[in-house]
Amino acid sequence: METKLPASKDLFLIRESLNSTDQDQNKSEIENPKSKITMLDLSVNVHKLMLKNPVMSASGTFGYGIEFDDFIDVNRLGGILTKACTSKNRDGNRYPRMAETPAGMLNSVGLQNKGVEYFINTIYPKIEHYDTHIIVNVSDSTVEGYMEVAEKLNSLEKVNGIELNISCPNVKEGGMAFGTSCPMAGAVTKAVRGVYSKTMIVKLSPNVTNIAEIAKAVEDEGADSVSVINTLLGMAIDAEKRRPILSTITGGLSGPAIKPIALRMVWQVSKAVKIPVIGLGGISNATDAIEFLLAGATAIQVGTANFIDPQVCIKILDGIEEYCNRHGVKDIKELIGALN
Amino acid sequence: METKLPASKDLFLIRESLNSTDQDQNKSEIENPKSKITMLDLSVNVHKLMLKNPVMSASGTFGYGIEFDDFIDVNRLGGILTKACTSKNRDGNRYPRMAETPAGMLNSVGLQNKGVEYFINTIYPKIEHYDTHIIVNVSDSTVEGYMEVAEKLNSLEKVNGIELNISCPNVKEGGMAFGTSCPMAGAVTKAVRGVYSKTMIVKLSPNVTNIAEIAKAVEDEGADSVSVINTLLGMAIDAEKRRPILSTITGGLSGPAIKPIALRMVWQVSKAVKIPVIGLGGISNATDAIEFLLAGATAIQVGTANFIDPQVCIKILDGIEEYCNRHGVKDIKELIGALN
Amino acid sequence: MKKFIHDFEVTHNHHITDNYFAIYLKCPVALPQILPGQFAEVLVSNSTTTYLRRPFSIYDVDYEKNVLSLLIKKVGDGTSALSKLKEGDILNLIYPLGNSFSLPEGKKALLIGGGVGIAPMLLLAKFLHGKGYKPDVLIGGRTSNDIVEPEKYKPFGEVFITTDDGSAGEKGMVTQHSLFSENVKEYSMLYACGPDPMMKAVARVAASLEIPCEISLENTMACGIGACLCCVVETVDGNKTTCIEGPVFDTRKLK
Amino acid sequence: MKKFIHDFEVTHNHHITDNYFAIYLKCPVALPQILPGQFAEVLVSNSTTTYLRRPFSIYDVDYEKNVLSLLIKKVGDGTSALSKLKEGDILNLIYPLGNSFSLPEGKKALLIGGGVGIAPMLLLAKFLHGKGYKPDVLIGGRTSNDIVEPEKYKPFGEVFITTDDGSAGEKGMVTQHSLFSENVKEYSMLYACGPDPMMKAVARVAASLEIPCEISLENTMACGIGACLCCVVETVDGNKTTCIEGPVFDTRKLK
Numbered sequence A, B: 001m002e003t004k005l006p007a008s009k010d011l012f013l014i015r016e017s018l019n020s021t022d023q024d025q026n027k028s029e030i031e032n033p034k035s036k037i038t039m040l041d042l043s044v045n046v047h048k049l050m051l052k053n054p055v056m057s058a059s060g061t062f063g064y065g066i067e068f069d070d071f072i073d074v075n076r077l078g079g080i081l082t083k084a085c086t087s088k089n090r091d092g093n094r095y096p097r098m099a100e101t102p103a104g105m106l107n108s109v110g111l112q113n114k115g116v117e118y119f120i121n122t123i124y125p126k127i128e129h130y131d132t133h134i135i136v137n138v139s140d141s142t143v144e145g146y147m148e149v150a151e152k153l154n155s156l157e158k159v160n161g162i163e164l165n166i167s168c169p170n171v172k173e174g175g176m177a178f179g180t181s182c183p184m185a186g187a188v189t190k191a192v193r194g195v196y197s198k199t200m201i202v203k204l205s206p207n208v209t210n211i212a213e214i215a216k217a218v219e220d221e222g223a224d225s226v227s228v229i230n231t232l233l234g235m236a237i238d239a240e241k242r243r244p245i246l247s248t249i250t251g252g253l254s255g256p257a258i259k260p261i262a263l264r265m266v267w268q269v270s271k272a273v274k275i276p277v278i279g280l281g282g283i284s285n286a287t288d289a290i291e292f293l294l295a296g297a298t299a300i301q302v303g304t305a306n307f308i309d310p311q312v313c314i315k316i317l318d319g320i321e322e323y324c325n326r327h328g329v330k331d332i333k334e335l336i337g338a339l340n
Numbered sequence C, D: 001m002k003k004f005i006h007d008f009e010v011t012h013n014h015h016i017t018d019n020y021f022a023i024y025l026k027c028p029v030a031l032p033q034i035l036p037g038q039f040a041e042v043l044v045s046n047s048t049t050t051y052l053r054r055p056f057s058i059y060d061v062d063y064e065k066n067v068l069s070l071l072i073k074k075v076g077d078g079t080s081a082l083s084k085l086k087e088g089d090i091l092n093l094i095y096p097l098g099n100s101f102s103l104p105e106g107k108k109a110l111l112i113g114g115g116v117g118i119a120p121m122l123l124l125a126k127f128l129h130g131k132g133y134k135p136d137v138l139i140g141g142r143t144s145n146d147i148v149e150p151e152k153y154k155p156f157g158e159v160f161i162t163t164d165d166g167s168a169g170e171k172g173m174v175t176q177h178s179l180f181s182e183n184v185k186e187y188s189m190l191y192a193c194g195p196d197p198m199m200k201a202v203a204r205v206a207a208s209l210e211i212p213c214e215i216s217l218e219n220t221m222a223c224g225i226g227a228c229l230c231c232v233v234e235t236v237d238g239n240k241t242t243c244i245e246g247p248v249f250d251t252r253k254l255k
């Protein structure tokens, strides 16, 4: 009989099935999680924005926050990304604008909003009381349009950052086109940088061969941070009616379905740039959020999951605290990019 | 009281909720579906390959067909795409090679196979009895490797087509790189065309900014057809262990999650090229298959769904027949690209 | 109106016919007031293929028992999964959502429901009756199998029925019912919910008779709370969200 | 061996402890022969977050009643959803999958299960006992709560227990049980299934004592039928699929 096996070496690749049990045990070790929370630093910095925690709501999925007041204390969030703001009023695309897909959805809202003036005069007064960062998602079809919006927002006291949406797949002109080529992404970033002095985040499109290159292009032109990712271009067909479901034929895919792609892109981008990366795409629970931090994100945004559970942002925040306590993490920043 | 509404015009955009009922009614109208089936032509042509029906199994998800003999009559399929065949033996990547994701999975098998000689001498004799098209998925890391495999397969009597996999995200050299640039995709297509005289399908990568351009590049260099799509590059992380789940960190995303993206790409490619497009990505039932045909695919492949239900290919085939009968379609070719 | 999110307990899942069922749900706290026409967004947690919540009109409310019910037609995976729920199962609802039907000017009103579109009419009939109005209820369906629980409306008003095939009530579409040839002018409001062609037909009749008409739309929804802007309908005053500014709309305002 | 795909009916879902349950499944046709160590790929259709099938060892088989059972530990969404199945529910299985344990050379064999890793040992004990062998069964767990249904093995052999905290049986890991200091050399085979560190420890002991050892691996699987090549394990003879060429492997062959 042979006995060649050295006792010290890993003998074989087998399931490490004790993990879940380890986890259970750790859980029971935390007698009083609340007492530990006070020792936990959840704050993160996205350029000059000091977020009280890394959990923000994603643009277009959280209204202006007000829509969620019945369900959660919006002030607990690290930040709110408002729905898109453009230079002029936009009606958006025609109905139907939505199609459900496996573990996700397609939308083609098309930047419906009443324009930057309306935002400043009518919406801003209703939300400036929030004790959280309000970051306005800036979209348009022309470089001049982006500049106009950014310039006008620059003076709003409670808006200390904008997110340049160069990745919207749902508008005919501009939108995603800006986000799919390095020169164009660089050009719009540079132009807006010229008129906007506070924190400028650029939201990248995943519909590209090499997202790290685009990230570097916008970093070079003055972006303070990048959001990764916007929606993936998709399509849905009604087989019975033999026609596309969306009025625009194609739309943007979001939700858990895209999480593996988003996670990969956050990982690639965070290795390629020095500015902080904000991760999003399918985040639905605290474990997802932790995965994005580990992949290299400094903060995260929750989008489509808000539709399934309007309290999900708070649950994610609580879950992150619980994870940190369970893992002995004292400062959330320890987790950023901390893959073994 | 105002009465401005013209009686003839569509008054408003509302749910057309009668559809499902219409459908039920149609169903009951078919007294004897079997009798109608004889009148239905399900055959499609992919270049010189005449497929008895458009349902094929996707490479890497169906073994060599043999694995499914216990569950279905493999001969009923339009074709079988074998697992990848390379010039030399490949062990593939280390375990773990798989991670479940929302409505999908990541794999990083990495082209494990015993090489083209082994395929010809050992596997081919076991599968040549099949009364369906055997299409060999050809992969490698160098243009010479692709050429070697294709050349050797050219003389196999029962293999009347190959699928050039220029889109595998799971090998360090070659693989996906060939599929993400027009010059490289064109070059490998041209080289293999030089040594392979039967039907040559090129399988495209979805990890690109403009898949239609790549499709045109390979069409120009002699591809007889394109398969759209291979897997999307994704990543999974184990938050508890703080490490990537796959040994290769990233892997290929497949399953229902990617269906909307695949459908969009099939639609874009089929408008851009003249050669037949084979659609795949998340197809799990007959409705999905019909959607791909409507988007412009001449035939379809079923991949990951085989893992959930090893009988799914046959169910899809039966479901397509049922759909055609219900919709009065006499020839499946009527449905190709037939979006209203 | 304040919106709530609660885990309801299924007290009864009443299978009315093969395709229709009414699900009775007990609220863990005192139910807030629910207006006729309002709906709930339901989380379907027992279907592998249903991701988004599903909107359903609130069919009936029993404030004493703290129970509300939904009347549902099986049309796809989500509704099929809901049909399988049993007593004691938990269902998460966001509610009450949307606006509501408005009061008619005169005493008499006609409530028209096509198929499962009848769902919001029960609460409306009850409500109008309670306020001293005289609601008539006209239920249309393809066959007698689509005339669901017509007896429920009897305590609140007179019930009329049409079916496409004449298997129950008068034969034909709702707008072909004899009510429309006779005393239809007595109604000071038409309320309708049902398939698109039916609502269009009712709106057309209302317009030609100059009777105000409110319909309840069933646009596809992602959030139900005004956050996604997916459910919009074009009106003379621009795009409106069906979930917040609807689902009830005055047909004269719709484009 | 021919593989089957069948819709089984749940006859009983036995909740043994908070974390462990045994689910009894009636086959619609006569059960094919099932060998100890084989497993089934189970379709979880009542969880929104479970996409792939889940592999479970076949715990027990009753050919007369045409019922097989699975012993399952709740570790995630799939197993939690399975724990909720009730009598009459349907569960789709692909089975019987994989190879099986081989027969020992001598009469005595030691069957070691850690936690839910005990699952394949019941059929093995029954099988060996039926063929005239003398199986001893050693069950290890973290606490007494992880020693699941030890009485089941009694009819087929002697049962020994260890727990990490000493709450049942001897305190310590399975390889620290007094069996290993005493008559372990009498065993002509060690069989083990359980957590990675446990199987490694058993394999090490087996190697040092020159006793053959077979373990059942639980590599993650996508297909279970040899089609995807995701479940490979490195052996001295190259990569092997755990689902076809395993799950049972001779530890001397593993790298």
Ligand SMILES: Cc1cc2nc3c(=O)[nH]c(=O)nc-3n(C[C@H](O)[C@H](O)[C@H](O)COP(=O)(O)OP(=O)(O)OC[C@H]3O[C@@H](n4cnc5c(N)ncnc54)[C@H](O)[C@@H]3O)c2cc1C
Binding pocket: B015, B016, B017, B019, B020, C039, C050, C054, C055, C056, C057, C058, C070, C071, C072, C073, C074, C075, C076, C077, C078, C079, C080, C116, C119, C120, C217, C218, C219, C220, C221, C247
């Ligand atoms: C405000 C509102 C109130 C509603 N009230 C009720 C009610 O009281 N009772 C009831 O049974 N149903 C009601 N509905 C419709 C109900 O929401 C859908 O039938 C349900 O979401 C279908 O889910 P499913 O998963 O079973 O079907 P799916 O698989 O999602 O769809 C099945 C088929 O129905 C079509 N479909 C589903 N929902 C819609 C929609 N909203 N618009 C257009 N087509 C659709 C799909 O295109 C598909 O053809 C209401 C909808 C709204 C918006």
Ligand SMILES: Cc1cc2nc3c(=O)[nH]c(=O)nc-3n(C[C@H](O)[C@H](O)[C@H](O)COP(=O)(O)OP(=O)(O)OC[C@H]3O[C@@H](n4cnc5c(N)ncnc54)[C@H](O)[C@@H]3O)c2cc1C
Binding pocket: A015, A016, A017, A019, A020, D039, D050, D054, D055, D056, D057, D058, D070, D071, D072, D073, D074, D075, D076, D077, D078, D079, D080, D116, D119, D120, D217, D218, D219, D220, D221, D247
């Ligand atoms: C051949 C074989 C036989 C098995 N027999 C049994 C059995 O008899 N009884 C039993 O309870 N379990 C058995 N298992 C393990 C069982 O398949 C998993 O526990 C189950 O798939 C978990 O599903 P889930 O959705 O609940 O957990 P998930 O949500 O998928 O996972 C929960 C946690 O467990 C981990 N995990 C789950 N499955 C595996 C795995 N296979 N390898 C490594 N980590 C994993 C995940 O990484 C995660 O941390 C067997 C596995 C195999 C391969």
Ligand SMILES: Cc1cc2nc3c(=O)[nH]c(=O)nc-3n(C[C@H](O)[C@H](O)[C@H](O)COP(=O)(O)O)c2cc1C
Binding pocket: A058, A059, A060, A061, A083, A084, A107, A109, A111, A137, A165, A168, A203, A229, A230, A231, A253, A254, A255, A256, A258, A280, A281, A282, A283, A301, A302, A303, A304, A305, C228, C229, C230
């Ligand atoms: C209905 C809807 C509307 C959206 N509108 C915007 C928008 O106006 N601007 C923007 O930058 N992103 C918009 N997005 C994209 C999201 O902010 C987010 O990038 C994307 O949905 C991926 O994240 P998720 O999977 O968590 O939803 C929208 C997404 C959805 C679903």
Ligand SMILES: Cc1cc2nc3c(=O)[nH]c(=O)nc-3n(C[C@H](O)[C@H](O)[C@H](O)COP(=O)(O)O)c2cc1C
Binding pocket: B058, B059, B060, B061, B083, B084, B107, B109, B111, B137, B165, B168, B203, B229, B230, B231, B253, B254, B255, B256, B258, B280, B281, B282, B283, B301, B302, B303, B304, B305, D228, D229, D230
């Ligand atoms: C486990 C696995 C192995 C695969 N191996 C190959 C391969 O060898 N060659 C190839 O061209 N595609 C391979 N693919 C990709 C599939 O053929 C298919 O393009 C992809 O999975 C999308 O289709 P699906 O969503 O229907 O699975 C593999 C996919 C999976 C899941």
Ligand code: FES
Binding pocket: C220, C221, C222, C223, C224, C225, C226, C227, C228, C229, C230, C231, C232, C241, C242, C243, C244
């Ligand atoms: S459904 Fe989201 S705004 Fe109405």
Ligand code: FES
Binding pocket: D220, D221, D222, D223, D224, D225, D226, D227, D228, D229, D230, D231, D232, D241, D242, D243, D244
């Ligand atoms: S699980 Fe697919 S080959 Fe083993």
